[in-house]
Amino acid sequence: MIDIDNVTKQFGEGAAAVQALRRVSLTIPEASFFTLLGPSGCGKTTLLRLIAGFELPTGGDIRLDGQSIGHLPPHHRPVNTVFQSYALFPHMTVARNIGFGLEMQGRKPSDVAATVNKMLTLVRMEEYAARRVDQLSGGQQQRVALARALAPHPKVLLLDEPLSALDLKLRKQMQGELKRLQAETGITFVFVTHDQGEALAMSDQIAVMSAGEVQQVGSPEAIYTRPRSAFVADFIGDTNIVPATLLRYEGGRAVIRFAQGPELCANAASDALAAGPVQVALRPETITLTDAADPAALMCGTVAESTYQGAATQLTVRLETGPEIRVEVTDPPSPGARVGIACDAAMLQVLAD
Amino acid sequence: MARRSTKPRELRRQPLFTWVSWCVLGVLYAPIAVLILFSFNDNRAVMSWTEFSLRWYGAALENEGIRNAAVVSFKVAAIATTAATIIATMAALATSRGPGYPGRSAAIALINQPLMIPEIVTAVATLAFFSILRQVTGWTGLGWLILAHTVFCIPFAYMPIRARLADMPDTFEIAAADLYATPWQCFRHVTLPLLMPGVLAGAMLAFVVSLDDVIITLMIAGPGETTLPIYILGQIRRGVTPEVNAVSTILIAITVLMIAAMFTLQKKRP
The missing domain is CATH 1.10.3720.10 (MetI-like)
Structure with a gap:
């Protein structure tokens, strides 16, 4: 288990100082696939480098299984990294690359050879042991980088956008492979990515980061269906953010009302919002279209645009109150039609900010 | 057109370029060429060539x-x-x-x-x-x-x-x-x-x-x-x-x- 306790990281001094991380606190559970997700510049890679020891925190501490590691040099941390550029040693063969960590730990040559063989099998690269790394394709280099980082059996494996250099097909394949490796080895994986699809597909837990702060931590389902803020709702998947009025709380749920229609009991990201205008996240695929006169309709609008996407059709509906929202349906009305927007109240999420 | 002369690869097309190059290389290497040539000369007098020989290499190594x-x-x-x-x-x-x-x-x-x-x-x-x-x-x-x-x-x-x-x-x-x-x-x-x-x-x-x-x-x-x-x-x-x-x-x-x-x-x- 990794405990990130109030970690701050500042680059530079005085006026040129950049706050890369602002008092970040996180707990990464043992043997889980944990993803740090956010746009570039959000501090996710800095946090990874702090866990690896390539940078030292300006404030706060990092603990691994209760032991403080925040200020140890990288070679004293039982943590290994798969680098974005792989950083395979160009003057060594595949086998020597994989065995490097074990050799540095002073393991017996016979142990090193045995583990290297096991790792080669694990990443399905048996035939390539004697190759030089510059003779490998990107996907193969990726596997070697993984094997090299896993060989010393670290407590934590850090992965810095390792799939970003691969083409789409290979990326999908490696996503499955990474999941499999995590399950097989039982090692805690900390995965950094800006790709929300990747994060949703692979993670046990996701921490969404923005501007040096953790916005929300949770399972992919929780992050997707219960976003805390407009940033998270917008960053993860396609979403509509619609204004509504908060009337009161009832049994931990928020009673809200849209431009028209009945009062609804929605999920709320916070139970301490003041009554009045709030923002509500509404996923396009949870919306059902109904007649504009239907008393269940929460708002009305006209279909402005229709895009066929195979399994579903994406509609843009211009609301009578002004904004446009996106809707995904299987039996689309024709553009220009006046429609009512309805939604299961359980699918609505009142955002905290 | 005015730009042409600023391109480095166009330099080779300039008049006299080849001639000047050979002159410079000649000045640089002619003395060395003479020295090397006369080190193989079977004659004590430096100025006149008689025939090819390695005798001075032998003499140098024995000195x-x-x-x-x-x-x-x-x-x-x-x-x-x-x-x-x-x-x-x-x-x-x-x-x-x-x-x-x-x-x-x-x-x-x-x-x-x-x-x-x-x-x-x-x-x-x-x-x-x-x-x-x-x-x-x-x-x-x-x-x-x-x-x-x-x-x-x-x-x-x-x-x-x-x-x-x-x-x-x-x-x-x-x-x-x-x-x-x-x-x-x-x-x-x-x-x-x-x-x-x-x-x-x-x-x-x-x-x-x-x-x-x-x-x-x-x-x-x-x-x-x-x-x-x-x-x-x-x-x-x-x-x-x-x-x-x-x-x-x-x-x-x-x-x-x-x-x-x-x-x-x-x-x-x-």
Whole structure:
């Protein structure tokens, strides 16, 4: 288990100082696939480098299984990294690359050879042991980088956008492979990515980061269906953010009302919002279209645009109150039609900010 | 149209370009060509060609003065090169790895500066400084000459090593540290092997510079410490002999081989 306790990281001094991380606190559970997700510049890679020891925190501490590691040099941390550029040693063969960590730990040559063989099998690269790394394709280099980082059996494996250099097909394949490796080895994986699809597909837990702060931590389902803020709702998947009025709380749920229609009991990201205008996240695929006169309709609008996407059709509906929202349906009305927007109240999420 | 002359590749189309080039190359290499040619001349008189012969090479190799001078030269060059290369490698690491520190660019300038100082100035300064040290310590011997050579070889060795290091991303070293390599293991197993072409290039440059140094050696060398260039200089005073031609040709051959090897090594990029 990794405990990130109030970690701050500042680059530079005085006026040129950049706050890369602002008092970040996180707990990464043992043997889980944990993803740090956010746009570039959000501090996710800095946090990874702090866990690896390539940078030292300006404030706060990092603990691994209760032991403080925040200020140890990288070679004293039982943590290994798969680098974005792989950083395979160009003057060594595949086998020597994989065995490097074990050799540095002073393991017996016979142990090193045995583990290297096991790792080669694990990443399905048996035939390539004697190759030089510059003779490998990107996907193969990726596997070697993984094997090299896993060989010393670290407590934590850090992965810095390792799939970003691969083409789409290979990326999908490696996503499955990474999941499999995590399950097989039982090692805690900390995965950094800006790709929300990747994060949703692979993670046990996701921490969404923005501007040096953790916005929300949770399972992919929780992050997707219960976003805390407009940033998270917008960053993860396609979403509509619609204004509504908060009337009161009832049994931990928020009673809200849209431009028209009945009062609804929605999920709320916070139970301490003041009554009045709030923002509500509404996923396009949870919306059902109904007649504009239907008393269940929460708002009305006209279909402005229709895009066929195979399994579903994406509609843009211009609301009578002004904004446009996106809707995904299987039996689309024709553009220009006046429609009512309805939604299961359980699918609505009142955002905290 | 006005731009045409600014393109470097258009230079070759300029009138007289080829002619001027050949003239410059001629001026540069004609004297050396003559020297090499006459080192194979079977005649004591330097000015007239009789027939091809290797007799002066034989004579040079049998000449005890030349042999002693060669031994001194290679001993000095070998030790000075080794020491200078080790120091230059450490200097290159200190000036291009790790976090920056105040005075880093000043340090780089200070290491390179001796290249810009006229050698005669360095020579006189070294002579004055060493005579004080010699007097204080009472030490004599080849060590002083080796020390002087080591010092002036450092910036020559430093240049290619630092250039290579600057081209080398530090991700490999970071990866090694991540894989439990101590700083020394990281240097030994990752930095040094990747830096090797630069180190060898620096060493060869230092070796060549040491091998043909005259001015500083002339000032520092004591009796019995005559190096090859100094010996040749002494012989020339008594007139050019074919033996000197032969020795010079051997020196040229060694130098050319070293420089060629250096360029080949430098082409291998990390």
